[in-house]
Amino acid sequence: MEDFSVLHIEEVFQKVAAKASGLTSEEARERLIAFGPNELPKTEQHSIFYYFFKQFKSVLVIVLVLASILSWITNHKTDAYIILLVIFVDALIGFIQEWKAEQAVSVLQKMLLPQAKVIRDNQQLLVKASELVPGDVIILEEGDHVSADARLIELKHLRAVESSLTGESLPILKTVEALKPASSIGDRKNMVWRGTFISGGYGKAVVIGTGLKTAIGSIASSLSAIKAEPSHFQKKINKLATQMGLASVVAATILFIVGYFTLDMPINDLFLLAVAVMVSIIPEGLPSIIAIVLAIGSRRMTKRNAIVREFTATETLGAVTTIITDKTGTLTENALTVRRIFLYGQPEVEVSGEGWIPIGSFQQSEAIIEASNNSVLKKLLLIAALCNNSSVRHKPAENTYELVGDPTEGALHVLSKKSGIDINVITIKKIDDLPFDSILKLRASVVKIGSSRELFAIGAPERILSRCKNVLTESRIELIDDVMQNKIKQKINSWSLDAMRVLGLAYKETSTSEIQEDELKQFTFVGIVGMIDPPREEVKEAVKRCKEAGIRVIMATGDHISTAVAIASAVGIINHKEKDVMALSEEQLMVLDEKEFEEAIKSVNVFARLNPETKLHIASRLQKMGELIAMTGDGVNDALALKKADVGIAMGIMGTDVARASAKVVLADDNFASIVSAIEEGRIVFMNARQASFYLITTNFAEISTLIVTIAFGLPMPLTAIQILWLNLVTDGIGDMALAAERGHGEVLQVKPLKKDEKIINRSILPFLGINVGIMTALAIAAYVYFLPFGVEHARSSVFVVMAFTQLFNMYNMRSLNKSILEIGIFSNIYVTITMVSSAIMTISIINIPFFQEIFGFKTISYIHLMILILMSSLVLFGGEVYKYFKSHVLYSHQLTRLP
Ligand SMILES: Nc1ncnc2c1ncn2[C@@H]1O[C@H](COP(=O)(O)OP(=O)(O)OP(=O)(O)O)[C@@H](O)[C@H]1O
Numbered sequence: 001m002e003d004f005s006v007l008h009i010e011e012v013f014q015k016v017a018a019k020a021s022g023l024t025s026e027e028a029r030e031r032l033i034a035f036g037p038n039e040l041p042k043t044e045q046h047s048i049f050y051y052f053f054k055q056f057k058s059v060l061v062i063v064l065v066l067a068s069i070l071s072w073i074t075n076h077k078t079d080a081y082i083i084l085l086v087i088f089v090d091a092l093i094g095f096i097q098e099w100k101a102e103q104a105v106s107v108l109q110k111m112l113l114p115q116a117k118v119i120r121d122n123q124q125l126l127v128k129a130s131e132l133v134p135g136d137v138i139i140l141e142e143g144d145h146v147s148a149d150a151r152l153i154e155l156k157h158l159r160a161v162e163s164s165l166t167g168e169s170l171p172i173l174k175t176v177e178a179l180k181p182a183s184s185i186g187d188r189k190n191m192v193w194r195g196t197f198i199s200g201g202y203g204k205a206v207v208i209g210t211g212l213k214t215a216i217g218s219i220a221s222s223l224s225a226i227k228a229e230p231s232h233f234q235k236k237i238n239k240l241a242t243q244m245g246l247a248s249v250v251a252a253t254i255l256f257i258v259g260y261f262t263l264d265m266p267i268n269d270l271f272l273l274a275v276a277v278m279v280s281i282i283p284e285g286l287p288s289i290i291a292i293v294l295a296i297g298s299r300r301m302t303k304r305n306a307i308v309r310e311f312t313a314t315e316t317l318g319a320v321t322t323i324i325t326d327k328t329g330t331l332t333e334n335a336l337t338v339r340r341i342f343l344y345g346q347p348e349v350e351v352s353g354e355g356w357i358p359i360g361s362f363q364q365s366e367a368i369i370e371a372s373n374n375s376v377l378k379k380l381l382l383i384a385a386l387c388n389n390s391s392v393r394h395k396p397a398e399n400t401y402e403l404v405g406d407p408t409e410g411a412l413h414v415l416s417k418k419s420g421i422d423i424n425v426i427t428i429k430k431i432d433d434l435p436f437d438s439i440l441k442l443r444a445s446v447v448k449i450g451s452s453r454e455l456f457a458i459g460a461p462e463r464i465l466s467r468c469k470n471v472l473t474e475s476r477i478e479l480i481d482d483v484m485q486n487k488i489k490q491k492i493n494s495w496s497l498d499a500m501r502v503l504g505l506a507y508k509e510t511s512t513s514e515i516q517e518d519e520l521k522q523f524t525f526v527g528i529v530g531m532i533d534p535p536r537e538e539v540k541e542a543v544k545r546c547k548e549a550g551i552r553v554i555m556a557t558g559d560h561i562s563t564a565v566a567i568a569s570a571v572g573i574i575n576h577k578e579k580d581v582m583a584l585s586e587e588q589l590m591v592l593d594e595k596e597f598e599e600a601i602k603s604v605n606v607f608a609r610l611n612p613e614t615k616l617h618i619a620s621r622l623q624k625m626g627e628l629i630a631m632t633g634d635g636v637n638d639a640l641a642l643k644k645a646d647v648g649i650a651m652g653i654m655g656t657d658v659a660r661a662s663a664k665v666v667l668a669d670d671n672f673a674s675i676v677s678a679i680e681e682g683r684i685v686f687m688n689a690r691q692a693s694f695y696l697i698t699t700n701f702a703e704i705s706t707l708i709v710t711i712a713f714g715l716p717m718p719l720t721a722i723q724i725l726w727l728n729l730v731t732d733g734i735g736d737m738a739l740a741a742e743r744g745h746g747e748v749l750q751v752k753p754l755k756k757d758e759k760i761i762n763r764s765i766l767p768f769l770g771i772n773v774g775i776m777t778a779l780a781i782a783a784y785v786y787f788l789p790f791g792v793e794h795a796r797s798s799v800f801v802v803m804a805f806t807q808l809f810n811m812y813n814m815r816s817l818n819k820s821i822l823e824i825g826i827f828s829n830i831y832v833t834i835t836m837v838s839s840a841i842m843t844i845s846i847i848n849i850p851f852f853q854e855i856f857g858f859k860t861i862s863y864i865h866l867m868i869l870i871l872m873s874s875l876v877l878f879g880g881e882v883y884k885y886f887k888s889h890v891l892y893s894h895q896l897t898r899l900p
């Protein structure tokens with residue numbers, strides 16, 4: 001690959017036929033055709049056939065193929081064909097399930113496609129990263145992923161983390177100068193590489209390589225790829241399935257050996273009996289049902305604005321015990337508007353106007369004022385306008401205003417626009433900019449005004465104040481004394497108590513052109529502004545639902561403690577009575593010893609002026625105390641915490657690429673309420689996985705106990721192997737998918753969180769399973785014994801009807817483990833209704849249509865008898881209902897505290 005780092009910028013432009021003002025969209029389109037999309041080959045992409053043939057790679061299939069061969073040899077040719085057909089149908093069902101799950105993944109993947117900021121047609125645009133072409137001029141800012149290899153042409157303090165390429169984890173400070181030839185990529189400091197990210201500063205670069213023609217091209221591993229590792233729950237289910245599979249082999253072998261010596265049966269019949277026992281125990285559908293439940297759950301979460309990047313998160317969400325959330329944007333609207341301005345020695349200034357619309361007026365003592373007539377206000381507005389990286393775009397078509405950049409800065413930008421002050425672009429120029437730093441809690445700019453230079457700073461007001469020596473008043477610059485300090489601090493505090501975000505603005509004269517950290521002191525204080533950021537309407541309800549669900553909500557914010565408390569009580573994170581004890585700031589936390597710290601994080605729900613590391617510290621300590629943490633974040637500094645949390649949740653709108661790549665879940669709307677919806681879906685996933693598993697397992701138990709009882713009495717087999725196969729795979733297979741689509745019934749958020757290692761089968765569910773299996777077995781045996789005098793095929797037909805219909809009724813039992821079918825609505829799951837009708841028709845057809853009778857070995861059952869058998873089968877539903885009633889009214893008449 002050519003080394004662009006040794007070339008001068010002009011030479012680079014020449015080589016890639018580009019210029020600093022970017023390509024036109026026409027050029028970009030042509031180049032996209034010529035160079036191809038900026039994509040790396042996906043690591044794992046399988047064809048439709050892969051998923052189909054994958055279905056045949058199971059122990060069950062091997063067992064069935066063996067059975068089929070043996071049936072053929074022993075002259076049971078129809079059986080042999082049927083078994084082959086069943087293998088095929090089973091593979092088909094499994095295939096559909098997995099294919100659907102896979103589709104769900106790829107839909108999610110598309111939603112998370114990376115984007116890039118690029119200059120085309122002299123405008124800054126957001127395009128799909130896959131559409132970048134050589135020659136494009138891209139813009140890089142803190143938190144962005146670099147989507148192509150590019151040569152830098154302009155920058156301000158640009159730092160990039162290139163560990164994915166070079167292994168070096170510290171940020172690299174970039175340059176634009178042409179360099180001496182260097183062999184290592186890490187040394188080519190005037191380049192940025194695909195797959196790395198920007199940890200700070202600002203830069204412009206021209207793309208020199210895309211797709212495979214990038215440094216990472218060969219070592220491709222896409223950061224945005226969704227990982228589909230088996231979840232905790234899947235592992236457990238697989239283990240259960242394997243155990244039952246092994247048990248089936250053992251049971252069948254024992255039966256075969258014992259039967260050989262004791263039963264007077266031809267060897268091939270005995271063999272078929274052994275196969276029947278085996279298939280009745282193997283829980284065929286179990287592993288794939290969990291995949292489908294997870295896929296459905298992830299899709300529902302996505303519809304509710306929580307995009308799942310890792311399937312395991314779907315299930316972990318259900319067990320979350322503590323949410324640590326940001327304030328700005330998550331709990332609040334993130335539509336900041338400056339309302340008040342305080343200038344020392346003057347009456348408060350009130351500002352009118354809404355949102356990002358740059359129209360509004362300034363009032364002092366209820367009279368409208370002109371900003372240009374007030375020198376201190378003018379200075380403040382100049383700082384607000386220039387120490388700023390945001391802009392507001394007017395969309396004439398819809399007549400709306402759209403923010404580009406950080407909302408806090410956007411509010412200041414809008415403020416300066418409202419005043420109408422005129423910034424002379426010829427005499428006033430920005431020469432350096434330090435973007436907002438979450439540790440310093442301020443931002444700064446060096447601005448050239450005429451022949452002098454000034455350093456502007458905006459940030460957390462008490463931090464700005466502590467860096468000030470003077471204060472600007474209408475007439476002059478005065479030294480700050482204690483009286484002034486206190487007066488300003490009082491203002492900061494009282495505005496914060498009104499839930500306002502308060503910022504301090506200051507300036508000083510300077511001689512440097514590059515901002516150094518140790519220069520950020522001895523400022524002249526100009527004023528403070530107070531902006532409102534109203535809490536989101538739906539958050540209060542969401543917080544309430546969390547509390548009901550036994551989930552603790554902690555606010556961890558960088559904002560002022562009083563603002564934090566005001567918002568926290570507005571949304572119900574703390575109640576009014578607790579106000580004083582329930583909030584701590586970073587400084588207050590720092591002085592605590594280990595034990596006090598632990599006590600504090602146990603009871604305090606609001607943490608203010610936090611640094612990102614402290615946020616991580618709080619989270620990991622809570623994890624050690626056994627909590628399962630969901631944590632939100634948006635910045636580069638949050639990446640580590642997002643990775644460490646059990647479920648990291650990144651902001652989709654305000655979050656950086658890095659935060660999104662580190663999180664398991666991305667919020668499409670940045671809204672706290674969506675987290676709660678996701679938790680609800682997570683719990684539903686768990687419920688559905690259990691319900692569907694129980695449903696599958698009941699048939700297995702009912703079949704095996706019917707077999708055992710009849711064999712014990714020396715009766716012929718009550719069901720043949722292929723009849724069992726049909727019940728297990730077709731009847732159960734469809735019913736199971738219907739149960740996987742069950743929606744919650746409002747109960748999941750009214751109980752305590754699930755335990756991390758929640759068992760699938762626990763003791764409290766055993767009576768319910770026992771009742772179901774007991775009724776099914778008793779009915780099957782009764783039908784068998786009653787019809788046996790009419791011939792064994794007749795008797796088997798009746799057992800088959802009972803098994804099929806008890807399972808269909810049982811489907812209604814399993815729709816909720818504790819609520820009555822009347823409460824949740826008989827028809828509220830359309831899939832269950834469809835399954836009921838279609839399965840009933842199918843069952844009756846294969847019993848009474850001669851062609852199928854022949855194949856399956858059935859005899860016609862009269863409609864009267866059918867009716868009676870079906871009515872009897874419905875007993876299983878009555879049994880379930882009586883049990884649920886008994887359990888909720890007699891055993892646990894108090895409220896449910898855990899999921900059943
Ligand atoms: N762009 C900015 N420019 C100047 N000062 C800022 C800017 N953004 C935030 N601040 C100041 O720094 C403080 C901390 O901001 P930070 O971004 O760390 O947290 P936050 O956005 O308030 O909270 P959260 O963590 O809830 O999103 C703010 O209260 C504000 O005073």
Ligand SMILES: [Cu+]
Pocket residue numbers: 326327328329330634
């Ligand atoms: Cu935030």
